[in-house]
Amino acid sequence: MSLRNALLAILRVGPMSGYELQKQFAQSVGHVWHAPDSQIYPELRKMEIEGLVEAEEQTRGERGRRRLYHVTEAGHRAFLEWMGAPLEYQRTRDPAHLRAAYLESASAEDARAFLHRHIEQWRGELAQWQGELDHIEAHSNPMLERRLEVTPEPERERVSAYKRFAYEGLVDRARGEIEWAERGLKLVDRVHEVGE
Numbered sequence: 001m002s003l004r005n006a007l008l009a010i011l012r013v014g015p016m017s018g019y020e021l022q023k024q025f026a027q028s029v030g031h032v033w034h035a036p037d038s039q040i041y042p043e044l045r046k047m048e049i050e051g052l053v054e055a056e057e058q059t060r061g062e063r064g065r066r067r068l069y070h071v072t073e074a075g076h077r078a079f080l081e082w083m084g085a086p087l088e089y090q091r092t093r094d095p096a097h098l099r100a101a102y103l104e105s106a107s108a109e110d111a112r113a114f115l116h117r118h119i120e121q122w123r124g125e126l127a128q129w130q131g132e133l134d135h136i137e138a139h140s141n142p143m144l145e146r147r148l149e150v151t152p153e154p155e156r157e158r159v160s161a162y163k164r165f166a167y168e169g170l171v172d173r174a175r176g177e178i179e180w181a182e183r184g185l186k187l188v189d190r191v192h193e194v195g196e
Contacts, residue, residue, distance in 0.1 A: 003033065003043050004043055007043060013150055
């Protein structure tokens with residue numbers, strides 16, 4: 001259901017083709033909810049069947065056609081119901097922390113390599129999310145600017161504030177993962193010295 005609601009959130013800004021929606025998804029919601037392009041079109045078709053979106057055929061060029069998706073009133077209601085419902089948290093499935101729980105079975109070299117890769121992965125995430133925060137502050141995030149254009153003036157600060165809040169949480173998560181792995185490197189040095 002989260003993919004569906006992510007798509008509705010984007011389409012509430014205004015009509016988009018599937019291609020535009022994929023692009024906007026990758027540049028905005030995709031930072032917090034990963035979905036491959038191969039999942040977006042099937043979900044749009046389901047949403048259309050269920051009356052959450054409508055598709056309008058448009059001519060594009062001499063022979064091309066595209067479908068422009070609009071959120072229906074039922075889609076708006078479904079999105080707002082989702083926003084008002086309690087969040088159902090999923091049990092954690094974290095391969096890095098699962099592996100860390102059994103690092104005693106790895107050599108010190110392999111344990112260090114794993115932790116260094118973890119740090120690099122999360123440094124990349126941190127850079128991406130910090131970059132998004134910078135775009136929000138500089139008003140240079142295209143999707144946010146599009147959303148603000150269709151938002152009444154008195155509500156615009158609230159929209160920007162919650163976007164900042166979301167990305168600040170992601171930045172904090174990345175920093176926490178980096179700090180955790182750095183502590184792990186110290187642990188490897190300590191426990192392998194004892195065992196050797």
